[in-house]
Amino acid sequence: QSVLTQPPSVSAAPGQKVTISCSGSSSNIGKNDVAWYQHLPGTAPQRLIYDNNKRPSGIPARFSASRSGTSATLGITGLQTGDEADYYCGTWDSRLNAYFFGTGTQVTVL
């Protein structure tokens, strides 16, 4: 149902790096800014990134993101057990006139 596609899961050992892709189209990622959210089940989701690559105050520099064409990527370095969560990209779709979250990616720390 979402117009933004993410891998269902990624994993890595503590201290390693993971990247999460978010694939869209010219009417969403290709035209509008992307945000990234972290969601631990049962808790309030948290915005990690806004405007493609900006971190709100309090978000560690271990979280970084970029956008290129119709895709976006979130990177997490120095992976910690506390990073185990679901991660979502999000952006406005100008053709559908609606905001979409990506399909979500579960991060597992091995």
Add this chain to the structure above:
Amino acid sequence: DVQVVESGGGLVQPGGSLRLSCTASGFTFTSSYMTWVRQAPGKGLQWVGSVNEQGSEKFYVASVKGRFTISRDNAQNSVYLQMDRLRVEDTAVYYCASDPGWGQGTLVTVSS
């Protein structure tokens, strides 16, 4: 500290109505877009709708247009989601979201 608190969830029969409330503090509410997001059991996040700072512009996902209405009261730092003609597929945890922070969510169950 930013605080966003939802209330009003519960069990309702198909075709019924429910009104969710969200009260925010710790940031300039009158300068913030407010958004409702939901998560159905076992599913991902879904945007429900948003309202601009003045309450003059509202946007909705196609599946709730004509059934749900977002409103806000800036004097009370509150935003509301009036849900009418509820369907089983509206069952979800509903989150109130702002740029500075999100609430913990309130569960809406639509079932006979």
